[in-house]
Amino acid sequence: MSQDYKEMGEKLLKEWKGDNYTFGEGALGAAGGYAARYGKKALVVAAEFGEPGGEWLMPFMREVADGLDSAGVSFSVEKGARPNAPREDVYRIAMSVAKSKPDCIVAVGGGSTIDACKAASALAVFDGNDLEPYFGVDTVSAIAAEEDRKPIPVVAAQTAASSGAHLTKYSNITDPATGTKKLIVDDILVPPAAVFDYRTTAGAPLALTLDGALDGIAHCWEVFMGATGKSYYDEIRNITEAATRLIVEALPAVLANPREMEPRVALGIGTDLGGYAIMVSKQNPATGAVEKGGTNGGHLGSFQLIDFLSHGRACAVLNPYYTVLFADAIEAQNRVMGRIFQDAGYVPGDIDFGSLGGRDLAETVALAMIDFSESIGFPATLKEAGVPQSQIDIMIKASKNPQLKMKLQNMPCPLNVERGEVESKMAPTLRAAFTGDLTLIP
Numbered sequence: 001m002s003q004d005y006k007e008m009g010e011k012l013l014k015e016w017k018g019d020n021y022t023f024g025e026g027a028l029g030a031a032g033g034y035a036a037r038y039g040k041k042a043l044v045v046a047a048e049f050g051e052p053g054g055e056w057l058m059p060f061m062r063e064v065a066d067g068l069d070s071a072g073v074s075f076s077v078e079k080g081a082r083p084n085a086p087r088e089d090v091y092r093i094a095m096s097v098a099k100s101k102p103d104c105i106v107a108v109g110g111g112s113t114i115d116a117c118k119a120a121s122a123l124a125v126f127d128g129n130d131l132e133p134y135f136g137v138d139t140v141s142a143i144a145a146e147e148d149r150k151p152i153p154v155v156a157a158q159t160a161a162s163s164g165a166h167l168t169k170y171s172n173i174t175d176p177a178t179g180t181k182k183l184i185v186d187d188i189l190v191p192p193a194a195v196f197d198y199r200t201t202a203g204a205p206l207a208l209t210l211d212g213a214l215d216g217i218a219h220c221w222e223v224f225m226g227a228t229g230k231s232y233y234d235e236i237r238n239i240t241e242a243a244t245r246l247i248v249e250a251l252p253a254v255l256a257n258p259r260e261m262e263p264r265v266a267l268g269i270g271t272d273l274g275g276y277a278i279m280v281s282k283q284n285p286a287t288g289a290v291e292k293g294g295t296n297g298g299h300l301g302s303f304q305l306i307d308f309l310s311h312g313r314a315c316a317v318l319n320p321y322y323t324v325l326f327a328d329a330i331e332a333q334n335r336v337m338g339r340i341f342q343d344a345g346y347v348p349g350d351i352d353f354g355s356l357g358g359r360d361l362a363e364t365v366a367l368a369m370i371d372f373s374e375s376i377g378f379p380a381t382l383k384e385a386g387v388p389q390s391q392i393d394i395m396i397k398a399s400k401n402p403q404l405k406m407k408l409q410n411m412p413c414p415l416n417v418e419r420g421e422v423e424s425k426m427a428p429t430l431r432a433a434f435t436g437d438l439t440l441i442p
Contacts, residue, residue: 032067039103047109162212164275
């Protein structure tokens with residue numbers, strides 16, 4: 001692995017989270033000390049009871065339990081969330097929180113369990129029986145201010161190199177009735193303490209590893225695409241370069257030897273940086289406004305594809321096509337990404353990214369991203385993934401939901417629903433993602 005980028009990634013994470021995040025081999029024991037910050041009673045929500053194939057986590061669950069015992073924290077256990085955090089699991093966990101009245105929740109699992117615990121931590125405190133009012137941006141903070149109460153603290157013990165849920169303000173919840181995801185986005189839900197022991201990923205199903213890795217790239221790339229002219233541009237460029245290089249280099253090594261720890265550590269750091277990417281925030285010195293990064297097209301589309309594709313795969317399919325759509329607005333970003341994939345062997349060495357521009361540059365980068373996906377067995381189009389063409393109309397309609405407006409606004413060229421730009425720009429891009437025909441993209 002590239003030692004320079006590994007060290008750069010570690011430095012970035014430590015500067016960002018300080019003493020509130022313990023990561024690396026052997027980190028699990030710190031969960032008990034973090035829980036003790038909030039009291040002597042915890043509810044452990046453990047993913048291995050709810051997620052398919054999660055039995056590999058059992059030995060690590062015992063390490064968490066030992067850490068809680070050593071810190072003098074008593075606990076009861078509730079099963080974790082199923083994949084994609086169905087809202088019924090949030091209600092179940094919230095009910096368990098309300099009954100046990102813990103000082104904190106210790107969420108042990110991947111993004112689904114941690115996201116469910118974030119939502120449940122608010123639902124249980126505010127005596128709610130419906131999640132709908134919580135979806136959107138800063139809704140939980142508004143309720144907390146009105147009631148003068150805060151959600152139960154969540155100590156997040158991440159076990160999958162993927163979503164960065166243990167570090168972020170996002171809670172992705174699925175409505176099984178409609179087959180779509182909805183977002184709660186609120187700084188009040190950021191876990192105040194987190195651990196990630198990268199050993200936990202070594203026994204994970206390879207499909208989970210692949211999905212998580214591509215989700216990490218998507219986090220960085222989508223935020224970086226939208227960073228032109230923003231005060232945090234240099235910061236997100238450094239994050240994106242370190243994370244993408246680590247993931248692109250490590251993933252083939254993990255596939256070759258799933259138990260080897262060096263590439264597992266690189267994936268862990270890389271996907272953690274993906275979590276940092278979607279939390280990047282900086283005050284613009286000229287305007288005084290706080291500018292925040294966020295994901296856009298790939299993540300937006302993935303919310304309507306959960307019946308067909310895992311989240312990471314959906315983002316991996318869609319993002320090359322959005323890269324072409326935004327070609328003229330992201331030339332500098334495309335040169336950074338192009339050189340990363342060129343160094344990894346997915347772009348011919350004789351291509352000069354200094355002389356390419358516009359659509360030609362974007363298509364070169366998009367094709368490199370597609371080649372990388374295909375090299376790890378991912379589909380290159382929605383059609384290959386088994387998505388019916390009729391789903392595109394569903395995606396277009398769902399994208400107009402006001403609760404998802406932030407995804408349209410985060411785009412390098414924000415799409416305006418009222419001006420019909422979802423139909424004129426997003427729709428043909430999704431048709432290109434269905435067929436693989438880049439010429440369909442406006």
